[in-house]
Amino acid sequence: MRKYFITDNGTFYKANLHCHTDLSDGGFSPEDVKKMYMEKGYSVVAYTDHDILIDHRNLCDENFVALNGFEIETKEDCDKPKYEKKDNHICMIALDPDNLIQPCWHRTEYFGANAVFNKVFVKYDESLPDYVRVYSHEGITDIMTKGREKGFFVTYNHPTWSLETALDYLGYNNMHCMEICNYGAYSEGFCEYDDRAYDEMLRSGKRIYCIMADDNHTKLNTFFGGWTMIKADNLDYKSITNSLVNGNFYCSMGPEITDLYYEDGRVYVRCSDARRVIMHTGVRRHAVKRADENGPVNFVGFKVMPYDKYIRITVEGYDGLCAETNAYFLDEFYEPEEEDK
Ligand SMILES: [Zn+2]
Ligand SMILES: [Zn+2]
Known part of the structure; x- marks a missing residue:
């Protein structure tokens, strides 16, 4: 859900x-x-x-x-x-x-x-x-x-x-x-x-x-x-x-975030043209989606791991300026998938 x-x-x-x-x-x-x-x-x-x-x-x-x-x-x-x-x-x-x-x-x-x-x-x-x-x-x-x-x-x-x-x-x-x-x-x-x-x-x-x-x-x-x-x-x-x-x-300081939600083990972010979108987790793990030859990042789904403490997102524009989300703790939203239990 x-x-x-x-x-x-x-x-x-x-x-x-x-x-x-x-x-x-x-x-x-x-x-x-x-x-x-x-x-x-x-x-x-x-x-x-x-x-x-x-x-x-x-x-x-x-x-x-x-x-x-x-x-x-x-x-x-x-x-x-x-x-x-x-x-x-x-x-x-x-x-x-x-x-x-x-x-x-x-x-x-x-x-x-x-x-x-x-x-x-x-x-x-x-x-x-x-x-x-x-x-x-x-x-x-x-x-x-x-x-x-x-x-x-x-x-x-x-x-x-x-x-x-x-x-x-x-x-x-x-x-x-x-x-x-x-x-x-x-x-x-x-x-x-x-x-x-x-x-x-x-x-x-x-x-x-x-x-x-x-x-x-x-x-x-x-x-x-x-x-x-x-x-x-x-x-x-x-x-x-x-x-x-x-x-x-x-x-x-610049980028826009239009959607931020969790569904089926992943956190999804929709945003304005980004050079990088980063998910911070509160442990020694980050997930990063980078722009490539196909263009900027505008939508990404990051898998959440059961050992993450919280997730928060940084959206970095091509000028280096960023948007930041609040943090969301796993015990408030996370439902481990069968393979992760
Ligand atoms: Zn003041
Ligand atoms: Zn002051």
Whole structure:
């Protein structure tokens, strides 16, 4: 029986899930960001200004969904120089447009750039004491856990820019997702396309999704380079966030994936013209289909082996740019064929 990893029905909507505006340290207004992204074919932008959850429902219309979010950062508490300190960043996107209460709020600390002036627009639970951020496995996990409990989609951002290693991020629990590519940092020269970090997370047992996002600020080179294709029944806030929570998306810097399913022991991928399509498995085995003299790869079926841990797909275009799927663990879909039992 065919099992779709990305649903067969619905429409793909192009999304930038990490973005800054002049409400914090970005260079453009929320309205300008909407206009710029819509001109490039995007239907969804998550507004994740630093430290302030702002209501952007006024930007939503029949052709555009503005997701409300914020980015929370926790600096390593040490005497190192500024540029040597680790600095954990997490994006939180409200699953419900009416959820405008910012978790982990501190009344006076942690505000930078224009967030200093715009924090007056933030709502928070006034019965709670000021939330003190702690840079440790427990401290970051606590932020992720509180965000998730309060109805947010929680993404772990740009490990390379943050100077974090596996010793750090393998200890963070309760994220939904991580950035496999933070395009803003990548375009500024950071090694921030890191599917190895995603594999490390998966191999350590975390069942998390991956996205690509721009994290655009002021420079135009940080715009429009890494996006997430969300498949949803409709272009409305809840349909989009439901698809996020359910992992009904893939991400890309170029190639398109139109079909991804499992049937009779194989994973099938249909895609735009590819130089290579790769299946990663979580063990020391890869399956690769390469373009040849007959032309590009547009459709491939990879056999799944019973000892694979999970499968995830990379589609590589002729320009070297890639699309990446989420990981799917064998115990959620695999039916061994008789010969493999
Ligand atoms: Zn950040
Ligand atoms: Zn950011």
